[in-house]
Amino acid sequence: MSTTTNLEPNQDLIERVARRRRRQKTEQKAVTVLLFLAALISIFTTVGVVILLVSQSAGFFAEVSIWKFLTGTEWAPHLSPEKSGVLELVGGTLLVAVVAGIVALTLGLGAAIFLSEYAPEKLRRILKPILEVLAGIPTVVYGYFALTFVTPIFQTLFGAEQVSIFNALSAGIVMGLMIMPMVSTLSEDAMVAVPRSLRDAAYALGATRFEVATKVVMPAALSGIVASFILAMSRAIGETMIVKIAAGAQPNLTLNPLESIQTMTAYIVQISGGEAAQGSFEYKTIFAVGLLLFTMTLLMNIIGRWVISRFRQEYE
Amino acid sequence: MNKPNMLNRSRNTWHTIRVWRDRLFVVGFVMSVAIGILGLAALLIDILADGLPYLNWNFISSYSSYEPTEAGILGPLGGTLWIAGLTALFTIPLGVGTAIYLEEFATKNRLNRLIELNIANLAGVPSVIYGLLGLAMFVQFLFGGSRNVTAGALTMTLLVLPIVVIASQEAIKAVPASYRDAAYAMGANRWQVVKSVVLPQAMPGMMSGIILALSRAIGESAPILIISSLVVVTFVPTTPDSSFTVLPLQIFTWIGHQNPEFRGIAAAAIIVLLGLLLTMNGIAIWIRNKYQVRPEQ
Numbered sequence: 146m147s148t149t150t151n152l153e154p155n156q157d158l159i160e161r162v163a164r165r166r167r168r169q170k171t172e173q174k175a176v177t178v179l180l181f182l183a184a185l186i187s188i189f190t191t192v193g194v195v196i197l198l199v200s201q202s203a204g205f206f207a208e209v210s211i212w213k214f215l216t217g218t219e220w221a222p223h224l225s226p227e228k229s230g231v232l233e234l235v236g237g238t239l240l241v242a243v244v245a246g247i248v249a250l251t252l253g254l255g256a257a258i259f260l261s262e263y264a265p266e267k268l269r270r271i272l273k274p275i276l277e278v279l280a281g282i283p284t285v286v287y288g289y290f291a292l293t294f295v296t297p298i299f300q301t302l303f304g305a306e307q308v309s310i311f312n313a314l315s316a317g318i319v320m321g322l323m324i325m326p327m328v329s330t331l332s333e334d335a336m337v338a339v340p341r342s343l344r345d346a347a348y349a350l351g352a353t354r355f356e357v358a359t360k361v362v363m364p365a366a367l368s369g370i371v372a373s374f375i376l377a378m379s380r381a382i383g384e385t386m387i388v389k390i391a392a393g394a395q396p397n398l399t400l401n402p403l404e405s406i407q408t409m410t411a412y413i414v415q416i417s418g419g420e421a422a423q424g425s426f427e428y429k430t431i432f433a434v435g436l437l438l439f440t441m442t443l444l445m446n447i448i449g450r451w452v453i454s455r456f457r458q459e460y461e
Numbered sequence: 462m463n464k465p466n467m468l469n470r471s472r473n474t475w476h477t478i479r480v481w482r483d484r485l486f487v488v489g490f491v492m493s494v495a496i497g498i499l500g501l502a503a504l505l506i507d508i509l510a511d512g513l514p515y516l517n518w519n520f521i522s523s524y525s526s527y528e529p530t531e532a533g534i535l536g537p538l539g540g541t542l543w544i545a546g547l548t549a550l551f552t553i554p555l556g557v558g559t560a561i562y563l564e565e566f567a568t569k570n571r572l573n574r575l576i577e578l579n580i581a582n583l584a585g586v587p588s589v590i591y592g593l594l595g596l597a598m599f600v601q602f603l604f605g606g607s608r609n610v611t612a613g614a615l616t617m618t619l620l621v622l623p624i625v626v627i628a629s630q631e632a633i634k635a636v637p638a639s640y641r642d643a644a645y646a647m648g649a650n651r652w653q654v655v656k657s658v659v660l661p662q663a664m665p666g667m668m669s670g671i672i673l674a675l676s677r678a679i680g681e682s683a684p685i686l687i688i689s690s691l692v693v694v695t696f697v698p699t700t701p702d703s704s705f706t707v708l709p710l711q712i713f714t715w716i717g718h719q720n721p722e723f724r725g726i727a728a729a730a731i732i733v734l735l736g737l738l739l740t741m742n743g744i745a746i747w748i749r750n751k752y753q754v755r756p757e758q
Contacts, residue, residue, distance in 0.1 A: 169650055173650050177562075177566055180561055181566070183554065183559045183562060184559040184567075184576050186555055186559070188576060188579055191582070194594050197593065197598070253493070254493075255489055259494050263487060275498055275501070276497050278501060279500070279501055281676070281738065282680075282738075283682070284680070284683075285680075285682050286504070286731050288713070289731060290504045290508070293511065294507045353479050353482070354487070355483040356479070356483075383585075383590075385587070385588060385589050385683035386683055386686075386709075386713065390713065390717070410587060410589045413589050413592075414687060417687045418687060439590050442585060443585070443586070446582055446585035450581065
C-alpha cells in the first residue's frame with residue numbers, strides 16, 4: 146500500500162519547487178537590472194560632465210571665439226569679454242605642473258630604481274608605505290605647508306623682494322612631493338615586472354648595478370615609466386587647493402616661478418565660490434576654462450593608459 | 462710592449478669610472494627616497510609645531526569665532542562626519558553594485574567595455590570639475606539652489622565612486638574560481654553564488670577600498686569649496702538638507718585669514734584632520750591584514 150503512494154509523484158512538492166525556481170529566477174533578473182543601472186551611473190556622470198561644460202560654455206563662446214580664447218594673452222574677463230585670453234591661466238598651470246613634474250620625476254624615478262634594484266625586500270616593505278603616505282595627505286595640508294614652510298625658505302634664500310609670498314615655485318615643489326609616490330609606485334611596478342634573467346645576463350657581462358638599472362631595466366620598463374609620468378602630470382594640472390593657497394590669484398604669463406600666478410583650477414574655485422553672479426559673463430567663463438581643463442586631463446589620461454597597453458613588454 | 466700597457470691602463474681608468482659612477486648614483490637614488498621621507502617629516506613637524514599649542518578640548522567642542530583663541534571646529538567636524546556618512550550610504554551600494562555587475566554579470570560586449578573604460582577615465586577627472594557638476598546638477602537642479610550637505614555628499618559620491626568600483630573589482634577577482642564552481646555545482650544560480658559565496662569572501666577587500674575612498678572624500682576640499690561656499694558655520698548640521706562646511710574648507714578659510722594667528726588654529730585643525738584620516742587608514746589596513754587570508758589556489 147505504502148509503496149504505491151511513494152511511487153506516485155508528489156504534486157504538492159513539485160509545485161513548491163517550481164514556484165521557488167520561478168521566484169529565484171525573477172529575483173536574479175531584478176538584481177541584474179539593478180546592478181546594471183548602478184553601472185550606468187558612471188556613464189551618466191561622464192555624459193553629465195560633458196553636457197554641462199559644453200552647454201554652459203556655449204554662452205561664453207557666443208561672445209568670444211574659440212580661437213581668441215585659446216590664443217589671447219590677457220585674462221581679465223571681469224573687465225571686458227575682449228580680455229578673455231586663457232593663455233595666462235594655461236601658462237600658470239603649466240608652470241606649476243612643470244616644476245612639480247621635475248620634482249616628481251627626479252625623486253620618483255630615483256626612488257623607484259632604489260626600491261626595485263637596490264633595496265632589500267625588508268627595507269622595501271617599510272619604505273614603500275611611508276612614501277605612499279605622501280599621496281594620502283589632503284591637498285589643503287600641502288597648501289599650508291607650501292605657504293608657511295617652503296615659501297619662507299625661498300624668501301630667505303633669494304631675498305623677500307625677489308620672491309612673492311604666493312609663488313609658483315613653492316606650490317610646484319610641494320605638489321611634486323605629493324605626486325612623487327604616483328610616479329615611484331607605477332614605475333616600480335613596471336621595473337619589478339622586468340624578468341630576473343635579463344638582469345642576470347647583464348651582470349654576467351660585467352655590468353655594474355647602475356648600468357643594469359639604466360641600460361637594461363629602465364628601457365624594458367620605459368612604457369610604465371612614461372605612463373606614470375603622464376598620469377602624474379595630469380594630476381598636477383587638475384590639482385586645486387595647493388595652487389589656490391600658495392600660488393596666488395594673479396593671471397600672469399611668465400616663466401619666472403618666483404612670481405605670483407593663477408592656474409585654471411584656482412580661477413574656477415575663485416569665481417564659483419560666490420564672487421560672480423550666476424548668469425553673468427564672468428560666471429560663464431568658468432565653464433569654458435573647465436571644458437579646457439577637462440579636455441587636457443582627459444587627453445593625458447587616455448594617452449597615459451594607451452602607452453601602458455600599447456608598449457608593454459610581455460615576458461614569459 | 463707599450464701598446465697593451467696603455468690599453469690596460471685606459472681599461473683600468475674606465476673601470477674605476479664605472480665603479481665610482483655606480484657608487485655615486487646609489488647615493489642619488491637613496492637621496493630621492495630620503496628627500497621624500499624628509500619632506501613628509503618636515504610637513505608633519507611644521508604642522509605639529511604650529512598647531513599643538515592651540516589644540517585642546519575646547520578647540521574641538523566649540524564653534525568658530527572671530528577670536529582665534531576661542532575658535533573651535535565643532536561645526537566643520539560635524540559637517541565632515543555628515544559628508545562621510547552620507548557618502549558611504551550612497552557610494553557603497555552603487556560602487557559595489559557596479560563592481561559585481563562588471564565582474565560577475567556583464568558579458569564582454571561593447572557597452573560593458575565602455576563602462577570599464579569610462580570608470581578608469583572618471584578616476585582622472587579633476588575634482589573641481591566634479592564641483593561644477595555638483596553645483597549644476599545637485600545644488601541648482603535637484604535642490605533648487607539649496608547648498609545642503611546632501612548635495613555635497615552626492616558630489617563626493619561621484620568623485621570617489623571609481624575608487625570604490627576599482628577596489629571592489631580587485632576584491633571580487635581575488636575570490637578563487639573554484640569557490641564559484643563549487644556553488645554552481647550545487648545548483649545555485651548566478652545571484653545566489655554572488656550573494657552567498659563571492660560577496661562574503663570579497664568583503665574585507667571591499668571594506669578597505671571603501672574606507673580609503675571615504676578618507677579621500679573627507680580630505681577633499683575643492684568641490685566643497687564650490688558647493689558649500691560657507692565661511693563661518695556655528696552649528697552642526699541636523700538634517701540632510703542643512704547647510705554645512707567641512708574641516709578642510711575651514712582650514713582653507715583660516716589659512717587665508719588676515720590675522721596670522723588664525724594660521725595656528727588652521728594647523729591645529731589639520732592635526733585633527735590628519736588624526737581622523739590616520740585612524741581610518743589604520744582601520745583599513747587592519748581589516749585587510751586580519752581578514753584577507755589568501756586561500757591556497
